[in-house]
Amino acid sequence: METSYIIIALCLIGCLAATVPVFMSLFFTSIVGFYFFSGMPVMMMAQTLFRSMDNFALVVVLFFILCGNIMTSGSIVDKLIKVANAVVGFFPGGLAMAGVLACGMFGAISGSTVATVVAIGGFMIPALMDNQYDEQFSVGIMTASPILGIIIPPSISMILYSMVSNDSLAALFMTGFIPGFLIIVSFSIYSYFYCKNRNFKRVPPPTFRELITVLREGFWALMLPVLIFGGIFSGVFTANEAAVVACVYSFIVELFIHKDMKFMDVKKVVVSSAVTSATLLIIVAGASAFGRYLTLEQIPSLIADAVVSHIHTPWMFLLVVNIMLLIVGMFMDIISATLILAPILLPILPEFHISSLHFGLLMTVNLGIGYCTPPLGVSLYITGALVNRGLVYVTRAVMPFLAIQIAILMLLTYWPDLVLFLPSLFYHIR
Numbered sequence: 223m224e225t226s227y228i229i230i231a232l233c234l235i236g237c238l239a240a241t242v243p244v245f246m247s248l249f250f251t252s253i254v255g256f257y258f259f260s261g262m263p264v265m266m267m268a269q270t271l272f273r274s275m276d277n278f279a280l281v282v283v284l285f286f287i288l289c290g291n292i293m294t295s296g297s298i299v300d301k302l303i304k305v306a307n308a309v310v311g312f313f314p315g316g317l318a319m320a321g322v323l324a325c326g327m328f329g330a331i332s333g334s335t336v337a338t339v340v341a342i343g344g345f346m347i348p349a350l351m352d353n354q355y356d357e358q359f360s361v362g363i364m365t366a367s368p369i370l371g372i373i374i375p376p377s378i379s380m381i382l383y384s385m386v387s388n389d390s391l392a393a394l395f396m397t398g399f400i401p402g403f404l405i406i407v408s409f410s411i412y413s414y415f416y417c418k419n420r421n422f423k424r425v426p427p428p429t430f431r432e433l434i435t436v437l438r439e440g441f442w443a444l445m446l447p448v449l450i451f452g453g454i455f456s457g458v459f460t461a462n463e464a465a466v467v468a469c470v471y472s473f474i475v476e477l478f479i480h481k482d483m484k485f486m487d488v489k490k491v492v493v494s495s496a497v498t499s500a501t502l503l504i505i506v507a508g509a510s511a512f513g514r515y516l517t518l519e520q521i522p523s524l525i526a527d528a529v530v531s532h533i534h535t536p537w538m539f540l541l542v543v544n545i546m547l548l549i550v551g552m553f554m555d556i557i558s559a560t561l562i563l564a565p566i567l568l569p570i571l572p573e574f575h576i577s578s579l580h581f582g583l584l585m586t587v588n589l590g591i592g593y594c595t596p597p598l599g600v601s602l603y604i605t606g607a608l609v610n611r612g613l614v615y616v617t618r619a620v621m622p623f624l625a626i627q628i629a630i631l632m633l634l635t636y637w638p639d640l641v642l643f644l645p646s647l648f649y650h651i652r
Contacts, residue, residue: 226259227521234512244558248508255515262518267511274510275503280385283333283378283502285465288495289472290332293446294341295491296476296483301440302327303345308436310410312427315417317353318360319410321346322367326406329371330447331468333378335556335593338371339364339604347608353423357609358619359416365605365616366623367409369590372556374402376450376461379556379589382506383582386564391461392454396644397583401634408626442475455648502557509561516566529570536574540635543567544588548628551592552599559589579645580638587634591627594620 233254237247256267293299306323310316325342332338343364350360372379375395384391428436437444450468453459459467476483483491533539550559564585571581593601596617606616634641 226255227519230255230259230515238553244555245504245508248505248512248558248562252508252511252515255512255519260515260518267514270511270514271507274507280503280506282376282391282462282465283381284495284499285462285469286331286333286376286378287337287498287502288492289465289468290334290337290341291491291495291498292469292472292476292483293328293331294337295487296472297480298331298443298446298472298476299324299328299341299345301443301480303342304436305440305444307425308428308433311425313414314424315410315413315415315422316424317346317350317422318355318363318413318417321350321364322370322406322409322413325364325367326370326374326402327444327447329368329374329402330376331450332371333376333381335368335371335590336600336604338368339593339601343368343601343605344608347605355417355422356420358615361605361609361611361616362619362621362623363409363413365594365601365620366627367405368601369587369593369627370402370405372586372590373398373405375399376465377586378502379560379586380582381461382557382560383564383585386561387568387578387582389578389582390649393645393649394579394582395454395461396648397579397641398586399644400640401583401587401630404630404633405627408630409623412622412626442479446471446475505555505557506561509558513562513565516562521566525566525570536576537636539570539574540576540584544584544631544635547585547588548591548595551589552595552597554592555600556586556589556592559592560585577638577642580641583641584631584635587627587631591624591631594624 230251234247234251237250238244242250252267253264256262256264303320303324306320306327307317310319310323313319321342324346325338328338328342329335332341347360347364350364351357371377375398377395377398380394380398381391383389384394446468449471450464453464453467454461473483473488477485477488529539533542547559547563550563554562564582567581567585568578571578593599596602596613599617602613602616602620605611606613
C-alpha cells in the first residue's frame, strides 16, 4: 500500500475521530489528496464541487424534504397516526403497532429517517407511556421503526444511490416495499407477544361508524402516498415531478382543507427546508470531491482487484460487505457513506454477478440500521432527548429490534429474488 493512501485514510479517520463535521472532514481530506498526491490542480476539485451540486437528480431530494416539513407543521401526521391506531390499536400491543404502521406511512411520504423519528416518535413515545406501556419498550420500538423512512419509497438514500449507479429510480424504489413490509410485520408480531400478557391499556375495537369517520378525516393524508406512488409507477410523472406535486398537494391540503397551517407559517417551513437542503448539498459536495480524488487515484479499481483476488464466492463477499457497512453506519451518516462507498463497491458487483438494484437495497438497509447503533446513531440521541435518557439506556432498549433488523437483512442478502420480485414484475429488471 502506498504511503499516500495511508496518509489520506489517517486524515479522514483522524478528522472524524476528532468530531470534525463530516463535510469538513471530506473537504480537508480531498484538499490534501488533490494538492499533495494527485498531481492535479486544486481547481479541478472546485469544479467537482459545483458539478456535484448541479445535478437534476437532487431536485427530488429537496422537494421531499419540503414535503416532510409541511406534514410535520400541519396535521397530516396526526391523522395518519389516528388511522393507524383505528386499524390495529385494539390488538395486544396495538398502540405500538400503530406507531410502527405510522412510521411506514410517514416514511412513504418524507423519505427521511430523522424526520420520521421527530414527527412520529415525538408523538408516540409519550402516548405509549401514557397508556402504561413500559418506557424501555416504547423507546426501543420508536427508535428502531423510523428506519422505514429510508426503506419504504421515496427514500433519500436510494435517490442518491441511483444518482451514482445510474439505476432506474422507479425500479430501485420498488425494491423497498417488501423489506419495509417485513419490518412492519416483524415489529408488530414482536409487539403482540411482548404485550400480550402485560397489563397495558388497550383501546376497544372501533365500530364501523367510528372507523369510517377516522378514514374520512384521514382521507386526504392517505391520498398523498397514493398520489406519489401512483404517479411514479404509472408513468404519469417522474420521481422529480412527483416530489413537486406532493409539495403542492400538501400545501393545498394543510392550508385549505385541514386549515391547520396558516399562511404566516409557510415562510418558516420553506426556510427550514432550505437550511436542511443546504446542509445536505454541502455533504454531497464534500463526498463528491473525495470520490473524485479516489477515482483519479484509481483506488476503486485497486480495491476491486484486492477483493476479487481474496474472495471467491458471492455469499462471502456479501457477508464481508454487510459487516463493513454495519460498522461504517455506526460512525458515518447514510448520505456521506452512500456517496463515498457506492462508487468503490459498484465496480466489484459484476465479478460476483450481483444486481446493483439488490445491492442498493442492501446498502440502504445496512446504513439505515446505523441510525440506531452507537456511538453516533442519530435516532438514539433524538429519542434520548425526548425521554431525557442517556445513550446506554436507549441503546439497550433498541437491542431486540436491532436483532430483528439484522435477521431481515440476512434474509434479504441471501434471497435476492425476494428483493427483485417487484422490479422484475413491473420493469422486467433482474
